[in-house]
Amino acid sequence: MRKIIAAINTTIDGICDHTAGIPDEDLHQHYTSLLNNAGIILYGRTTYQLMQFWQTLLKKPSGQKSMDDFALAIDKIPKVVFSQTLKNTEWDSAEIATKEIEKEVLELKQQSGKDILVGSRSIIIQLINLNLIDEFQLCIHPVIAGKGSPLFENINDRTIFKLSRTKAFNSGAIILYYERT
Template identity: 80%
Template sequence: MRKVIAAINMTLDGICDHTAGIPDEDLHQHYAELLDNAGVILYGRTTYQLMQFWQSLVNNPSGQKSMDDFALAIDKVPKIVFSQTLKNTAWNSAKLATKEIEKEVLELKQQPESGKDILVGSRSLIIQLLNLNMIDEFQICIHPMIEGKGLPLFDKIKDRTIFRLLKTKTFDSGAIVLYYKPIR
């Protein structure tokens, strides 16, 4: 069965914002490798629209290898977008969800897809799936900064959840990825 992995960035003060953080070459490479091992990535509308930036780098590379590699990786991975307002995705590798998140994820988990993981890259979807006990692993990249404003990653959580640390990965920038598995 495929794993559901919540992979997201946050600041030391718990703020989750795709425009906050310290993206660098190592971090782009890390996420490109994560995407290469993904069978699909799930987004909410807001995050999806932010990530569409990478589409432009596929046809017009920036010249920065790590950014261009990430753009190619995110372009090829299938994306499912959960939105009540979008009418189309305008990205060949993306489609709009046709089911509620719980049903969509249950179906995806049953598909073989070479055992490739199901990534969740939106705060709103992570909260929903956490409340449904459907996340198999967290990969939280904590950036060494305090944002001071914005949305907290863990908001509106119904129940207490305890995690076991699987491993860590540290970057030269001081960012660290914490890999956690919920204890059920």
């Protein structure tokens, strides 16, 4: 059975905002490795459309190895997008989910293969409430955003996780790895 891993960037105050973090070479390398070692990634429409930026680097590489490598990794990994408004993914490695989130994710979890990543705040919240997250990889950036969308919002029940390890970056960002107890 595959593990469901919620991997997301937040600020010190728990805000999920793609513009608030401090991306650097180390962080891009980390996420490239994470993508290369996973079987699939789940997105909501908003995050998926933000991630489509990386397609531009496939056509015109930046010259920064870590960013170009990340673009290749995000292009390669299969993506499932949960959206009621998106009609076309415009990305060969992406498909729109056809089932309700619980059924779709449970079916993916039962398949053989590498772990399932979740990279969208909205999908993480839904999967927490469905009790389907096996591990968190919270990358906390040394920034206080002060406003924005908090990661842990509208959570139904208390759930306990155990810190299994940490990873620090030169930028001051740190990843906290939490596993379900």
